[in-house]
Amino acid sequence: MSRLATQWLPVALSADIEPSTSAGLHVEGHELVVWRDASGNAHVWEDRCPHRGMRLSFGFVRGDHIACLYHGWQYDAAGQCRHIPAHPQLDVPQTIRVPRLAAREAAGLIWATEQDSLTFPPAAETVAAEPVQTLAINTPVDRLADALSKAGWVGDGTFGRLDVEGLRLIVGLHPANDGKALMHVLVEAGMAGPRARIEAARFAQALRDRIEAGVAIPGEAA
Numbered sequence: 001m002s003r004l005a006t007q008w009l010p011v012a013l014s015a016d017i018e019p020s021t022s023a024g025l026h027v028e029g030h031e032l033v034v035w036r037d038a039s040g041n042a043h044v045w046e047d048r049c050p051h052r053g054m055r056l057s058f059g060f061v062r063g064d065h066i067a068c069l070y071h072g073w074q075y076d077a078a079g080q081c082r083h084i085p086a087h088p089q090l091d092v093p094q095t096i097r098v099p100r101l102a103a104r105e106a107a108g109l110i111w112a113t114e115q116d117s118l119t120f121p122p123a124a125e126t127v128a129a130e131p132v133q134t135l136a137i138n139t140p141v142d143r144l145a146d147a148l149s150k151a152g153w154v155g156d157g158t159f160g161r162l163d164v165e166g167l168r169l170i171v172g173l174h175p176a177n178d179g180k181a182l183m184h185v186l187v188e189a190g191m192a193g194p195r196a197r198i199e200a201a202r203f204a205q206a207l208r209d210r211i212e213a214g215v216a217i218p219g220e221a222a
Contacts, residue, residue: 002028003175004101008120009158010109010172013184015131017042017110022066024057026177027112032101033057034110037064037077044103044112049073050081050096107159108186109172124159129170129186132200137208141173141181147211148173161188164203167196183208 003009004027011025012034022035024047033047033056041064047055049068059069065082067074073096074083081096102116107127111120137144145157153162153171162169168188176182185204187196209215 002030002114003158004028004030004112005114006118007158008104008111008113008118009174010107010124010184011044011112011174012110013131013134013186014042014105014108014110016134020061022057022059022061024055025182028175029177031055032112033066034103034112035061035066037061037066039064041077042103042105042110043077044101044110045079046099048098050098056098107170107172109159109184121156121159123156127161127170128189130189130197132169132185132187132197133204135183135185135204135208136176137181137183138179138212139181140179141175144173144181144183144211147207151207165199167191167199169200169203 011027017023017034017036019036019040020038022033025032025034031047032044034044036042047057049056051073052070054068054070056066056068059067064077065074072085073081075098076082079098079100081092084090084092101112101114103110103112106124108129108131148171154160159172162171168191170186170188172184174182185200187200
């Protein structure tokens, strides 16, 4: 069973998705589009237009609609198709809609789940953080979480904090595909000057390099 069906996952840095933009991503083999409407609301959907299967992340955002690049079909924030350019007078059937995930923002991250009744991680609701970067790492997410824990990360497997040389990093993880993971790195608000971001980025990149090279993390058996 996909983790999206059992928990909230941080899938992107909020700062990476500007108003009226979209981006494609993978979560455990699921192809998703994360997009932000002109009002600033974030959405996470299946990345597939119901018409011909084109990725919606290749399309464009206008107001509170996202449109498919292929034939221009437009979908509102509820996932309902509202306009088909080839048939502008058509009353679009309610059955033409894009499957959506529940989405919310907290701790500088966009989160998603297939079950909006799930309890949101309380630790994320009380954190204010500034973005550093997202890194793709060629290792399973559980191995990455273990390596972070050996380095002092205090988290639940997908979200937590890590104190490094006077900085408090906020780190979110999500499984991508083919045994890869994404690591979203932020700095706790109040520490997030340019130098702090540089140091945080250096630490994250060095950790990635050690993991991908098979080098033991401090505290981990070689």
